[in-house]
Amino acid sequence: MRRPPLAGRARFRRLDARDRAERLAHLARLGREAGRARFFAERLPSRPPEPTFAVGCWIDGRLRGVAELYDLPGHPGRAELAASVEPPFHGRGLGTILLDRLIVLARNRGIRSLLAFCAEDNARLIGLLRRFGARITVADGEARGTLDLLPATPATWALEGLEQWQAITSRAFALQRRWTIALARSGTTVGAELGAFTPWR
Numbered sequence: 001m002r003r004p005p006l007a008g009r010a011r012f013r014r015l016d017a018r019d020r021a022e023r024l025a026h027l028a029r030l031g032r033e034a035g036r037a038r039f040f041a042e043r044l045p046s047r048p049p050e051p052t053f054a055v056g057c058w059i060d061g062r063l064r065g066v067a068e069l070y071d072l073p074g075h076p077g078r079a080e081l082a083a084s085v086e087p088p089f090h091g092r093g094l095g096t097i098l099l100d101r102l103i104v105l106a107r108n109r110g111i112r113s114l115l116a117f118c119a120e121d122n123a124r125l126i127g128l129l130r131r132f133g134a135r136i137t138v139a140d141g142e143a144r145g146t147l148d149l150l151p152a153t154p155a156t157w158a159l160e161g162l163e164q165w166q167a168i169t170s171r172a173f174a175l176q177r178r179w180t181i182a183l184a185r186s187g188t189t190v191g192a193e194l195g196a197f198t199p200w201r
């Protein structure tokens with residue numbers, strides 16, 4: 001069942017090295033069932049594999065979902081994808097948006113085929129992959145999705161550029177907010193409690 005949208009609270013951007021601890025915390029928050037679906041194991045691996053690149057979804061400042069891409073050595077142009085969204089946020093379209101964004105990054109890096117593996121009863125991932133046009137095959141309890149990608153175009157480059165620009169501006173706004181709060185707490189400003197203060201005024 002589809003749940004209510006997150007009313008603009010979700011922010012998406014590419015993960016970088018500074019997000020490593022937050023990614024591990026997100027994986028730990030998946031809990032038993034979603035963690036098992038993600039890693040085919042009862043416990044979170046002590047050192048989860050590091051993706052080649054990943055896109056994350058932040059809600060109220062906390063990383064709640066990731067879509068990750070792993071290179072397949074010896075298979076240029078192909079890569080494996082994995083995704084996880086914390087259970088309270090399932091079924092609200094976050095997986096879809098994460099996959100949209102991962103696909104743009106993958107196309108821009110010359111990847112023409114994405115593979116995904118999950119248990120055959122993983123209806124959410126299989127539904128998600130099907131909606132993107134993936135071919136699904138099932139063998140020995142495991143489903144394998146293959147998603148063929150179009151080559152990069154000026155539009156996919158523009159989308160990635162736009163996303164990077166948005167990431168820079170959101171970091172700048174967050175920094176500005178921290179200054180505002182710090183200055184307000186130090187008692188040097190008037191009106192900061194209204195959120196109207198900017199340090200350069």
Ligand SMILES: CC(C)(COP(=O)(O)OP(=O)(O)OC[C@H]1O[C@@H](n2cnc3c(N)ncnc32)[C@H](O)[C@@H]1OP(=O)(O)O)[C@@H](O)C(=O)NCCC(=O)NCCS
Nearest residue numbers: 001037082083084085090091092093094095096123124127
């Ligand atoms: C797979 C996963 C990332 C999807 O994320 P999500 O945010 O729930 O995805 P969306 O909300 O975009 O929904 C995607 C599709 O799931 C299906 N779906 C949604 N709710 C469902 C439910 N209750 N039961 C079955 N399918 C459901 C639908 O097909 C939906 O597509 P729709 O929009 O056409 O209805 C997430 O469920 C998850 O983290 N699962 C645990 C980890 C995992 O299994 N990872 C995959 C292995 S790597």
